[in-house]
Every structure is written in C-alpha cells, then in structure tokens.
Amino acid sequence: MKKKIIAIGVSIGIVLAAFAIVKALPSGENETPISVKAKAIGVEVIHPEQSDIAYQISSTGKIVAAERFEIFAQVDGQLLSSAKKFKEGKTYNKGEVMLEIEADEFEKTLLAKKSDFITLLTSVLPDLKSDYPDSYQQWRQYALNLDVKSPLPEMPEAKDSQEKFFLSGRGVYSSFYNIQSNEERFEKYIIRAPFNGIVTSTMVEAGKAIRTGTELGQFINPNLYDLEITIPVSAMKDIEVGKQATLHSSEINGTWTGKVTRISGSIDELSQSVKVFIRTTGGNLREGMFLTADLAVSPIENSYNIPRKMLNDNDELYVVENNVLKLKKVNVLIRQGDNALVQGISAQDAILQTVIKNAHQGMAVEIIQQ
Numbered sequence: 001m002k003k004k005i006i007a008i009g010v011s012i013g014i015v016l017a018a019f020a021i022v023k024a025l026p027s028g029e030n031e032t033p034i035s036v037k038a039k040a041i042g043v044e045v046i047h048p049e050q051s052d053i054a055y056q057i058s059s060t061g062k063i064v065a066a067e068r069f070e071i072f073a074q075v076d077g078q079l080l081s082s083a084k085k086f087k088e089g090k091t092y093n094k095g096e097v098m099l100e101i102e103a104d105e106f107e108k109t110l111l112a113k114k115s116d117f118i119t120l121l122t123s124v125l126p127d128l129k130s131d132y133p134d135s136y137q138q139w140r141q142y143a144l145n146l147d148v149k150s151p152l153p154e155m156p157e158a159k160d161s162q163e164k165f166f167l168s169g170r171g172v173y174s175s176f177y178n179i180q181s182n183e184e185r186f187e188k189y190i191i192r193a194p195f196n197g198i199v200t201s202t203m204v205e206a207g208k209a210i211r212t213g214t215e216l217g218q219f220i221n222p223n224l225y226d227l228e229i230t231i232p233v234s235a236m237k238d239i240e241v242g243k244q245a246t247l248h249s250s251e252i253n254g255t256w257t258g259k260v261t262r263i264s265g266s267i268d269e270l271s272q273s274v275k276v277f278i279r280t281t282g283g284n285l286r287e288g289m290f291l292t293a294d295l296a297v298s299p300i301e302n303s304y305n306i307p308r309k310m311l312n313d314n315d316e317l318y319v320v321e322n323n324v325l326k327l328k329k330v331n332v333l334i335r336q337g338d339n340a341l342v343q344g345i346s347a348q349d350a351i352l353q354t355v356i357k358n359a360h361q362g363m364a365v366e367i368i369q370q
Contacts, residue, residue: 059293089199
C-alpha cells in the first residue's frame, strides 16, 4: 500500500513538472515574423543613339549552274564507243562530240530518199523546159549540184504561182521537206556540246540500247552560276536588277562579285521575303556551294542600333525603369549579324545589356555604373 502511494505521487509530480515547462516556453503570438527580401541583380545598360544608320543586307544561298544541259535521247539506237569517255568530270568544248548513237540503217534510208529526189527532179526537167523555159536552167543546175552525201541545199524559188503549182503537183516540195526533216533527225544521232562545260552526271554506258526520251546525263557551264537568296520585303526598295553584290564563303577563302539578274514577282507569305538571283563567276566555285551575298543599301533614318541578343521572339526588349525590368515592344527594321536596327525606343531608355537567365517583367535590378 505504501509503494502504491509513492507511485501515484511520482506521477503527479511528473505531470506538474511538464505543465510548468510548457508554460515557460515563449508564446508563438509574441514571435517576430521573418522578413525575406529579394536581392537586386546587378546589370549593365546602354543608352542608344539615334542616327541615320548605313548598313548592308547579308543573305546566304546555294549556287546552281546558270547554263545547264539535260541530255535526253531523241532517237532510238545503240550507244557507240564514244560513250566510254562520257563520264562525270569530263570536259568538252563547244561543238565537240559527246555521244554517238548507231545510225547506219537510218543513214542508208536517208541516202535512198535523196537519190529518189534526184530522180524525181530529172523526170520533171523536160516538162520545165517546154512549159517554163525561164526556170529550166536554174532547176537543171540545181539537180546537177545535188550530192546524196551532202546536206540538201535550198531549192530555187518558183517564178510564179503556176510554176509552184506544177512542182507541187509532181511531189517536188513534199519530197524536199521530207528529206530536210530526216536530215535534222539524222543530226540527233550525234550529240555535241552546246557550250564549253563539264559533265556532272551520266546514266549510260557504251553498247547500251536506248530509246527516245532516255536521260543520258547532265552537262553544265562551270564558269557561270546563279546564287538564290531571300531578301526582306522591307529592303526591296533598295534592290533592283543590275545591283552589285559582294560574295564570300565560310568554307573557302576568297571573294567574288555578282550582279542581280532576276527578282521574283511573288512574296513568301510566312517569312515576308522575296527571292533574288545573283549571277556570278569564279574558278573556285562549284555547283551546290553556299555563298553569302552582301548588298549595300540606303541608310535607315531615325533608327537605333542595338545588340540583337536583347530582342526576344516577340520583338520585345527589357528596359530598366526605377530599378525594375519592363518589357518594351519595338519595330525591328532589319537584323544584321549581332545587331538589329529598330525604331520605337528613345535615347533616354536604359536598355538591358546583361543577359539574365529567367528574366521577367518586374524583376528587381540594380544598374552597375560603367
């Protein structure tokens, strides 16, 4: 019984001690709230100067051959041995034979038609002598000069309509023009270089039988190229046919000169730009190379030159007002390299120059005096 009374007394003492400790702790109502203040970020700013800024338009594009000859077969036959030399990289001078197609059968047919034409004229001469004596001598001489292995010369001109009707009725004209057509077709069995150039691709080999319409290869002039670039619509007032351009490459050394030869008549709706074609020449140029064209244009009045990196995708930039960032919409006239020409700001604007990650409107900043 005595032990039970002692245990109860100890328990009561523990409870009273705990209560006293809780009362001794400071009350939450009396605590001073913790104040958290964002630290201002140090930034650099620039005050732009308004002026009439001269600049040049730079645009990059790919060059293509200005003179290109797509070679297609216009007759049927088998390619002769000359096709062994018709390989990519092979050069030809104007008029030089590039490809030959076997034409023995067609040639013999053409010779036969010429022989028949001579026979026809011979049979007509007696009637010409009696009915048209003034024309007889020139037709006789024409028949004597004919050679089946030479191109057919032009016929003498009839002196009047009666003579023309007579010759037409005998089939002289139809036979003559039929032979001329076959002579032109015969020339298509030999393919000659239309200009000094180089073969860029081949699709055939010697001995292969080909048909009309078969593509045989491509041939270009390696000294004359067109560069296609795009120019903003806002700059088109300064671009015209004949304008000079300076060209350069990021891959090889050297500069080239060019001249605007064509300007597209349509505008790309998405980019609001126009295609411009620049003619150029140069020994180190190759089709497919990328070149950058620089075209000088008139100065833009009352504009500001600012770092391009300070513009966002919405043509906005940050200015500092009362140590706080504020977004400002500007009118971007042209982007050129690392800079941009804009309007819509003033020399009093403190434009943010420091790149800040996660910058936002209302952010506290502190201008660092330079």
